[in-house]
Amino acid sequence: MRIVSRRAEAVVFGGRGDVTVSPVDLPEIGHTDVLMETRVSVVSTGTEGWILTDRFHWGGSMPYPLVPGYQKAGVVLEVGAGVDGLAPGDRVFMTTSKVCEPVHAFSGGHISLSQEIQSEVLKLPAEVSDLEAANLVVAQVGYNAASRPRIHGGEVAAVFGDGMIGQMAAQALRARGARVVLCGRRQPRLELARRYSADVVVNVAQHEARWALSGIAPGGVQVIVDTTPSPDMSLYLDVLQPRDGQVVLSGFYPGGLDVDADALQKREVALLTNSGWTCERLDATLDLVARGLLRTTPLITHRFSYHEAPEAWSMIRDRDEDVLGVAFDWTTP
Missing domain, CATH: 3.40.50.720 (NAD(P)-binding Rossmann-like Domain)
Structure with a gap:
């Protein structure tokens, strides 16, 4: 029997300046969907900061409440019947994620269980760590x-x-x-x-x-x-x-x-x-990371448990000069 929905923990922007860690529901897995257990996600402090302050207006006003972020790495738990080349246990990078209303995915990066179509998923080579991959976008x-x-x-x-x-x-x-x-x-x-x-x-x-x-x-x-x-x-x-x-x-x-x-x-x-991402450019970037030509891990200056997301965002908004890269660890219970 297929599971109709899944409950995940997520960083949620409830409104302007409001950050919580809250439960969200995922939809039934689709034909080409991949379900991933997130290990680490990395904050895009610029874009997500604009979203938190309701100033990212390419698509109009922010659809609060929402799950921000668009880069994370983890392990595949389940795949839809139409998925080819990925299986449970594979290490992957994922951009966006699906969630159920009333919460919106914008774009659904900071979430404990991430579900999206296969085109937004990259299988990771052994030489690239989860943390390196989680900053890929x-x-x-x-x-x-x-x-x-x-x-x-x-x-x-x-x-x-x-x-x-x-x-x-x-x-x-x-x-x-x-x-x-x-x-x-x-x-x-x-x-x-x-x-x-x-x-x-x-x-x-x-x-x-x-x-x-x-x-x-x-x-x-x-x-x-x-x-x-x-x-x-x-x-x-x-x-x-x-x-x-x-x-x-x-x-x-x-x-x-x-x-x-x-x-x-x-x-x-x-x-x-330039703007956004494509699968081709993500592949090219991943290759540069694997070859050691792009080094992201030394630039991650702060790491938090996902439970500490409100405190992390308080630090980011204070514009501390020591803050550059911020990562959330999703492996802590």
């Missing part, structure tokens, strides 16, 4: 940003933003052969970037970015990747090479963008964007 956003510009090797690329996406973009640019300068404001994050992500770091709270970058690349940088919520396009034009520079916009911009289109056109600056 954010790593893929950085990989995606770094894949947009033309890179032949030896170019100077400046990444603005010292968060996880900026760090991942910097690592992926280095993997493509660029010399990477990471510009940020939080010294503890910059120290991690110096060790794992970039060739040079610049604390723009202490040093003027124009002067710092002009000393590093006197002829101008070839590539800029922005991962901030408020890109300084005037600064970017000042530090780019005279022609054929490239700017990748990889942040979330609730205030919109102020862009001098004439200046971009006169200097033939390529303005590039």
Whole structure:
């Protein structure tokens, strides 16, 4: 007899600023569904922070109550009759999850039992740990940003933003052969970037970015990747090479963008964007992680039991400079 529903524990945003750990129901398993027991999930502090404060408005107002997050790793418990290539006991990564109303999945990342169609599931190689895999979507956003510009090797690329996406973009640019300068404001994050992500770091709270970058690349940088919520396009034009520079916009911009289109056109600056994830890019990112070219685990600065999610979010909202990556352990009872 098939189980009609399953009860899971989940991190739930009940409203603006409200974080609880609450029970939710999962639907009956579908023909191509995979049910996973979650071991670890990683917070996307930027996107989930916008969701918690009701400022992530690509799809309108937030459908509270909701389960946030979109990256987790665990072990398969059950598969639908139409699933091929996965079986109970397999280690997998999963993005989204299905839940039953009145709670909504947005996108259902932080949950003890995760159920979704097979296309949102990746089987994990032995050389990739659960924690490494559980940050795969954010790593893929950085990989995606770094894949947009033309890179032949030896170019100077400046990444603005010292968060996880900026760090991942910097690592992926280095993997493509660029010399990477990471510009940020939080010294503890910059120290991690110096060790794992970039060739040079610049604390723009202490040093003027124009002067710092002009000393590093006197002829101008070839590539800029922005991962901030408020890109300084005037600064970017000042530090780019005279022609054929490239700017990748990889942040979330609730205030919109102020862009001098004439200046971009006169200097033939390529303005590039990236967003979301695809299965192909997740596969490519997972390969870079497996090969040691993207290192996510050293950037996980804080680990909590999932029961401590409200305390974790209190810390994230306080914008502690020591906070970069935050993971929830779902193996504790």
